[in-house]
Amino acid sequence: MRPTRILMIGAGRMAEAVLSGILKQANPAIEKITLTNRQDKERLELLKERYGVHVSSNWEEEAKDHDVILLASPPATHDVILKRLGELIDGQLVLTVAAGIDTTYMEERLPKGTPVCWIMPNTAAQIGESISTYTCGHYVNPQHREMIAFILEAIGESAELSEQQVHDLTAVTGSAPAFVYAFVEAMEEAAVENGVTAEQARSLVTKMLSGSAAMLAAGHSPQDLRDQVASPGGSTAAGLEVLEKRHYKEAIKAAVKATNAHARGE
Numbered sequence: 001m002r003p004t005r006i007l008m009i010g011a012g013r014m015a016e017a018v019l020s021g022i023l024k025q026a027n028p029a030i031e032k033i034t035l036t037n038r039q040d041k042e043r044l045e046l047l048k049e050r051y052g053v054h055v056s057s058n059w060e061e062e063a064k065d066h067d068v069i070l071l072a073s074p075p076a077t078h079d080v081i082l083k084r085l086g087e088l089i090d091g092q093l094v095l096t097v098a099a100g101i102d103t104t105y106m107e108e109r110l111p112k113g114t115p116v117c118w119i120m121p122n123t124a125a126q127i128g129e130s131i132s133t134y135t136c137g138h139y140v141n142p143q144h145r146e147m148i149a150f151i152l153e154a155i156g157e158s159a160e161l162s163e164q165q166v167h168d169l170t171a172v173t174g175s176a177p178a179f180v181y182a183f184v185e186a187m188e189e190a191a192v193e194n195g196v197t198a199e200q201a202r203s204l205v206t207k208m209l210s211g212s213a214a215m216l217a218a219g220h221s222p223q224d225l226r227d228q229v230a231s232p233g234g235s236t237a238a239g240l241e242v243l244e245k246r247h248y249k250e251a252i253k254a255a256v257k258a259t260n261a262h263a264r265g266e
């Protein structure tokens with residue numbers, strides 16, 4: 001990979017997750033990383049101290065001097081940022097991790113020929129365990145792809161999909177960890193109500209979840225796994241019946257739909 005300077009616009013949770021992943025890879029080709037935001041100077045100082053990166057509260061002054069520009073600011077800021085960026089850059093690779101901001105949206109606001117990529121990670125990026133979907137614009141070449149792969153590998157695993165699929169799966173890969181954590185909260189509350197400490201509840205539920213995920217990762221289907229747990233006429237079946245009566249699956253699918261619709265600004 002050519003020596004590369006990366007600029008991040010936005011210095012919040014997702015920017016830090018990507019940054020820490022990149023730094024763990026210790027790639028000598030990364031010449032410089034600059035993190036920027038608009039207001040929170042304390043946050044920039046903290047990131048500078050923690051990671052030894054450059055920081056600035058004026059990304060416009062930095063854009064020309066960087067080869068790769070990653071937007072990690074809220075979706076609503078993208079219209080203004082991309083249009084201004086278009087006046088400053090000359091062929092740099094532009095990426096975003098923002099929900100709902102696809103490559104068509106980016107290309108419409110940047111000069112013709114600008115290589116763009118839309119990545120939809122999740123917060124497990126912080127520990128290099130994200131499953132990220134992504135899609136590339138019309139002007140991405142093999143060298144750009146090398147850089148995109150480097151960033152994606154820094155935060156976990158990835159799947160290249162169509163723009164439509166990244167939209168449709170935003171809830172399933174980007175937001176669903178929050179649905180899982182809500183399930184965990186309910187399970188922990190139930191455990192505590194049944195007499196264990198909060199710490200015991202956390203440990204029991206976490207292990208139950210990681211064991212279940214490992215069974216899925218081993219290739220078993222969720223239906224088979226569910227059937228293995230629920231002996232016919234047994235106690236789990238009684239619990240599943242309650243979930244079914246309360247429209248468990250429908251509730252989850254409705255949450256996916258609402259998340260995706262919001263991300264698309266609907």
Ligand SMILES: NC(=O)C1=CN([C@@H]2O[C@H](COP(=O)(O)OP(=O)(O)OC[C@H]3O[C@@H](n4cnc5c(N)ncnc54)[C@H](OP(=O)(O)O)[C@@H]3O)[C@@H](O)[C@H]2O)C=CC1
Pocket residue numbers: 009010011012013014015036037038039040041072073074075077081097098099120121122123174175
């Ligand atoms: N959190 C998640 O699980 C995921 C988030 N994303 C996407 O990542 C992006 C960031 O989310 P997240 O990190 O959670 O949010 P945070 O609130 O943690 O970070 C947002 C950052 O953007 C900065 N910012 C806001 N407005 C501007 C602006 N006009 N110019 C420059 N910087 C700005 C903020 O700093 P300041 O206010 O000081 O300017 C802050 O550093 C969003 O677009 C979101 O859709 C994608 C997948 C998962």
Ligand SMILES: O=C(O)[C@@H]1CCC=N1
Pocket residue numbers: 099170174175
């Ligand atoms: O809640 C959000 O808007 C972002 C998008 C995907 C996950 N978090």
